[in-house]
Amino acid sequence: MPELPEVEVTRLSFANRIAGAHIEALRMGQPLRWPLGVVPEALVGRQVLGVRRRGKYLLLDLDHGILLLHLGMSGSLSFALRPAAPGKHDHFDMQTSRGLLRLNDPRRFGAVVHADSEDDPVAHKLLGKLGMEPLGPDFDLPRFQQGLVRRSAPIKQVLLAGDVVVGVGNIYASEVLFLAGIRPTTRASRLSRPRTARLHQAIRTVLARAVQQGGSTLRDFSNAQGEAGYFQLEAMVYGRERQACRVCGTAIKAIRQGQRSTFFCPQCQKP
Template sequence: MPELPEVEVTRRSFADAIEGARVLEVRLGKPLRWPLGLDQDELLGSTVGAATRRGKYLWLPLRGERLAGGLLLHLGMSGSLAFTARDSNPGPHDHFDLRTNRGLLRLHDPRRFGAVVWSPSLADGPAAKLLAGLGLEPFDPRFTGAYLKAGLAARRVAIKQALLAGDLVVGAGNIYACEALFLAGIDPRLPANKLSGPRCERLAEAVRGVLGRALEAGGTTLRDFRDAHGVAGSFQMQAQVYGREAEPCRVCATSIRRIVQGQRSTFFCPACQKK
């Protein structure tokens, strides 16, 4: 599943090129997770604003003579966006096309868990409901050890599960949660409310560090992630624990372990990561 770094890398790869473009045509393929929410022809002639991101959602503002709002996009489990200056015929898994005078933005989604939804604003309509439960962005100055400590105080679930919930901080998906917990030296099975203040501070810093490096690496490509220009990410080459079951820890040479938490694989070093 594309996580925050992959979504942000995607945004950066097409945002400048499409900003200010005029919508010429909208094509819908097979139904996605939710309906578009308006007649697609109402988008014609509108102008594209500056694309932004909130968590794993992308916001594409659109404004026309009788239209103001935008499209909230989600890549789902296996979706990707491509932006190209040339038109091409859609394939069987291409379910949304936004053709503009600057190029074609296309959503490719084999499993159709993604979404393209019209909303009058980020603070109203479907967007407000979908974004309401999201935690802080990891690079928000308010995301500190003290904030994390307070948010975890009443949570008895394992710290890995608390990170994945996304209501304290967004972006710490499965790969990045494993890597951040390794960097912070914290056992993923530790009850969240047992983390001390200093450990919460280390974890907050580790989350920022891991996600920052993932952005620099263009995200993680385990199977088919590509940015809007077809470029793969390389963060998987930097992984310390994720996907390395039974391989030696790069710090202490102990074999990396794999367990299952909440139906997701967790990788960790039993020597470097303490309860």
């Protein structure tokens, strides 16, 4: 699943090119996770003012309303001046005066949803419960501490939940906890203030580095220009079960938490 860094990398790869474009046509393929919410023809003529991100959602600000895009489990966006004809898994094409934005999604868990504004109940349902943005100025340490104190679940599960801090998905949760020296099974409410501060900084550091490296391409992720990411090549623990820790040499362990694989170093990460 594309995580926050991959979504941000996707945004950066086409936001400047589509800003100011007018929508000329819109084609919907097979149904996605949620309906568009308006007839496609209603969006023709509208202008794309810019592209923002909230968690794993991309928000295309229009001169009237917004489009919320989610890549789901296997989706990817492309933006091209001369695209190929739509294929079997191309379920959303938005032709603009500057190029065609296309959502390819083999599993169709992604979505494109129209809302009148972020205050619209449709948008609020998708965005209203999201936690703090980890790469933004509002990622406040005291508020982060307060959020963890109230949670008795394992810290990795709290990070994945997205209601304290948004966008720390499975790959990056393992990497963040390694950098912070925290065992993923440690209960969030047990973390001391110094350890919480290290975790707060580790979240910023790992996600920023992942964006810099173009995200992680484990299967088929690419940005809107078709470029793969490289963060997975420098992962410290994720996907490295039984391999030697890059810091201490201890074999990396893997466990299951909430149906997801978790990787950690039993020597470097303390309960």
